[in-house]
Amino acid sequence: MTNDVSTAVEVDLDMIAEQVWSAFLNGDNEEETIFAAPDTGAHTDLAASVAMVGAYEGHLVVSCSHKASRDVASVLFAMEPDEVTADDVGDALGELANVLGGNVKSVLPSPSQLSLPRVSATAHERWPGTVEVCRTVVRWRDEAYVVSLLSGGQSGSNNAQEA
């Protein structure tokens, strides 16, 4: 646990998000995806996060609307959006945060451990004592996905393991 909030890290969130979307979400005709999109303060309903504990303490959070979360789950599970269940959304959005977080953690001070992902309503999520280090917005299928790296806070409560 620490109150020493470090923001002096170099993380290219734009590039990491583009790699993840390109590998897992973009199909052959996905030219409309915009990386490092303008941050228009889009409303988000769900937040998926992983916590980092150790030499770097913080969280990687990806937030989006309910519709956006169903779109992600439908592509990752290869099913129609109206067939997607809440469990599917939780698994898919959590894994998106896990992959983004794992890649971010790789360029942060080590050693540190990554928690299992957690998905909940944005309105219920708080990360006390944190500051946002950087963020990027991906605009995919007309929906905004906000990816944020937070530093500091009590990140040890998320069942952290080495990732």
Add this chain to the structure above:
Amino acid sequence: MKILVADDSRVMRQIVVRTLRQAGFEDHEIVEAPDGAEAKSKVESENPDLVLSDWNMPNMSGIELLHALRAGGNTVPFAFVTSECSDEMIAKAEAGGALFLISKPFTADTFRDKLSDILG
């Protein structure tokens, strides 16, 4: 050949299986496990020819699974598919007897490059 895919995320297991197919390895039998403990049981009961395991899983992590298998004398070819590939983790994996790490996100090309020698 039989491949055991261990990952606590259902969607990631599905992506791994789909990517194996896209990489041309569609003729192999797939067995799945949702954590390291169940993966260990399935290695013993199913006797797979290859294990593709996540690192960060509940109950038993991927590296704990590898250590448990090797401690029990099981030498099944073992590779990690993980969202992070730091030098420290690569060293731990190799020291434990893993073949290599595949980092998420991956593509069918990545799977072909890494797995062709094993799966043919």
